[in-house]
Amino acid sequence: MKRTMTCIECPQGCRLEVEADGSRVISVSGNKCKRGEAYGRQETEAPMRTLTTCVLTKGLELKMLPVRTSRPIPKERLFEAMWAVKRLLVTSPMKEGSVVAANFLGLGVDLVACRPLERQ
Ligand code: SF4
Secondary structure, three states, X not given: OEEEEEOOOOOOOOEEEEEEEOOEEEEEEOOOOHHHXXXXXXXXXXXXXXXXXXXEEXXXXXXXXXXXXXXXXXXXXXXXXXXXXXXXXXXXXXXXXXXXXXXXXXXXXXXXXXXXXXXX
C-alpha cells in the first residue's frame, strides 16, 4: 500500500511517498533528508502527537490552565489522555513548565503548564 504525506519536520514540507505492508514500512521516497525518512516511518508505524489542552483550576486567576505533554505520546492514546485530563484539578499556583501530572498515563512523559498561574 502506498501512502502520501507531508513531512512536517521543517518548513520545506516535502511530499513523502511511503510504501508499507500494513504498518511495516518498506520504503520512503520524496524526502530531501534523513529526517523525512524517519518522519515517514514513525508516522506510519507508530504515530506520535504532543497533546495540548487545558486543565480545570479552582481558586486561581484562570478557570483553565493550558497544558501540554513534555514529549509526544502515541496517537492511539490521545482519547485516553483527554479523559485523564478531564479528571485533573489544579488548585495551587504554577510556574510555566511546572509538572501538572508526572509520568502521565505511565508513558514516561509529564503534563506541564504552558503558562504561569497565580492565585485569584
Ligand atoms: S524531508 Fe527533510 S527537507 Fe524535507 S520537509 Fe522533511 S525535514 Fe524538511
